[in-house]
Amino acid sequence: MKKQVLGYGLLACFYCSAFSSSVSAASTHISSASLPDVDLVIEGTTIISPIDKHQISVKANHWVAIEGNRISQIGSLTKPPKAKLVIDGSDQYLIPGLTDSHVHLKTMPGIDFSDANAAHMQSAFLARQGTNYLYYGVTQLIDPSNTKDGIKRFHESGLTPDAFFCGAMPVFNGYNAQGILHKHLHHERPYYLAQDTDPKTTEAITHAHQAKQSLLRLKNDGAVCAKVYIENGFDLADNIPMVSEATLNELTQYAKTLNLPTMAHANATDMQDIAANAEISVMGHGLWNWLEEQKLSTEAALPPKVSGVLTKILNHDIAYQPTLNVIRSLTDLMVEDHIDQTEYKTVLPPWQIAWYQSNAGQWFNVEMHKDWGKPPVELIIERFSAKQINGQRALKYLYDHGATILLGSDTPPAPTFASQPGLATNWELADMHKAGVDLKGILAAATINNANLYNLSQDYGTVEKGKRANLLLLNSNPLKTVNAYDDIDKIILRGQVFDRDNLHINKLEQRAPADKSP
Structure with a gap:
């Protein structure tokens, strides 16, 4: 049910006239003789806020006051302060804005850069992706392989969530650095890890890319974590250079002294075992590749090696991103007419859907086949589905045994059009719940767990005085249904209020890029 907005102050924001909350016909003006004390009050609402990864606070009939971009007061028995804008939140639920801690913000999902229209499609997408995330309640993002300059460009692209980055630390010719000439690596991957097997270069470059030096540099650049790649090849392959055990251990131990979390790209049993032994902070993927133990996947008990790795994750208190979106979006790419689903029409303009349906837009489907x-x-599809079940079982085991679960969708994980900003995050929440994470765990994974892990809890993760005013006003109770995350009435971003309907793709100006084909 839509709520009436009482009082209205001009919201200074990007495309304000298009995005900001609608003024109700029942709105009343604040008397000029009675100056407001705060910018915004949300009154009569139920505040649902996590306490930790296991406990949730529920406070009925409360008000929240916001000054600038911060929560300034919360109360129930006392009268709320006078505000420029008052929102009636009765019969609604106020929660922290969601954090997706595994996204990639540089590229339109599924784009083929050899396409004549690629530059125009990319430009249109980059100007819009932030709003797509906001439509689904994502007010914070972490890109685990970006840079300070990349995040600056994202924030300058339009209306965006608050975004952060991790420094990507591949090795020469390793995962996320394949095909890059060594002489270009310093520019293309500024935090890469030098190893003894690298081609010769200047002493200054070699020194700058020792583990400790790269860590210091990325931390000074503002990174909230360091990402390493523990990947020797897909499935049973062993054809990609790996970071050495000595370098990995040096990196993880020194990162602890800097209070800097470390994230590992790893999704196979042997690779996650290496990551767990190095006491990585975050497993950046779910464990869906069970290698030679796949033949045991239909048995009731988890295979021995899989169980052993999951036990290490628990014993070392390693946080876990299930990233169920990876296999889901690769599977759905192969499903005929998948892109016709109604949900895509919330974030994709007609021209982009039409391109995905064209022969040109099906390029990755053809290549993967x-x-x-x-x-x-x-x-x-059957083989992908088996891996997805593996990932679901691993997630359920970890959650049932008290692991710290993080919302991280890995959007997009590959050039698949089935992983779109915001929508993929919403589907990730639904898939996590389907796998066995209860609704308290879902809320914690999407809010406080990410805030605590990435040292962002001073600003995000809970509804508390002093926290950044990134909030969601929901029509449904998220402790009753996971569908509440797709039943958003309003998004509050940095203290500014947005009706969700105004963030729908139909309300955005999304003209088709000019056809540049020959």
């Missing part, structure tokens, strides 16, 4: 050896599509 070819890489699989062109078997029947049904067989590919």
Whole structure:
């Protein structure tokens, strides 16, 4: 149910006239003789805020006052302060804005940069992706392989969530650095890790890319974590150079002295075992690749090696990003007419859907089918589905045993159009719940767990005095249904109020890029 907005102060924001909250016909003006004490009050609402990863606070019939971009007061028995804008939050639920801690902000999902219209499509997407995330209640983002300058460009692109980055630390020719000439690596991957097997370069460059030096540099640049890549090849392959055990251990131990979390790209049993032994802070993927133990995947008990790795994750208190979106979006890419689903029309303009449906837009589908050896599509879907079940079982085991679970969708994980900003995050929450994470755990994973892990809890993760005013006003109770995260009435971003409907793709100016084809 839509709530009436009482009083109205001009919201200074990007495309204010298009995005800001609508003024009700029942609005009343604040007398000039009675100056407001605060900018915004949300009154009569139920505040649902996590206490920790296990406990949730529920406070009925409360008001929240906001000054600038901060929560200034919270109360129930006392009268709220006078405000420029008053929102009636009765029969609604106020929660912290969501944090997706695994996104990639540089590229339109599924784009083919050889396409004649690629530059125009990319530009239109980058100007809009922030709003797509906000439509689904994501007010904070962490890109685990970006830079200070990249995040600055994102924030300058338009209306965006608050974004942060982790410094990517690949090795030469390793995962996330394949195909980059060594002489270009310092520029392309400014925090890469030098190893003894690298080609010769200047002493200054070699020194700058020792583990400790790269860590210091990325921390000074404002990174909230360091990301390493523990990947020797897909599935059973062993054809990608890896970071050495000595370098990895040096990195994780020194990062602890800097109070800097470390994240590992790893999704196979052997790779996650290496990450766990190094006491990484965050497992940046779910454990869906069970390697030779896949033959045991239909048994009731988890395979021994899988169980062993999950036990290490628990014993070392390693936070865990299930990233169920990875396999889900690769599977859905193979499903005929998947892009026709109604949900895509909340974030994608008609021209982008039409391009995805074209032969040009199906390029990654064709390439992936070819890489699989062109078997029947049904067989590919069946194999992907088996891996997804692996990931779901690993997640349930960890959650049931008290692990710290983080919302991280990995949007997009590959050039798949089935992973779109905001929508993929929402589907990730639904898939986590389906796998066995209860609704308290879902809320914690999307809010306080990420804030605590990435040292952002002074600003985010809870509804408290002094916290940044990034909030969601929901029509449904998120402790009753996971669908509440798709039943948002208003998004409060840095103290500014947005009706969700005004963030729908239909309300954005999204003209088709000019056709540049020959």
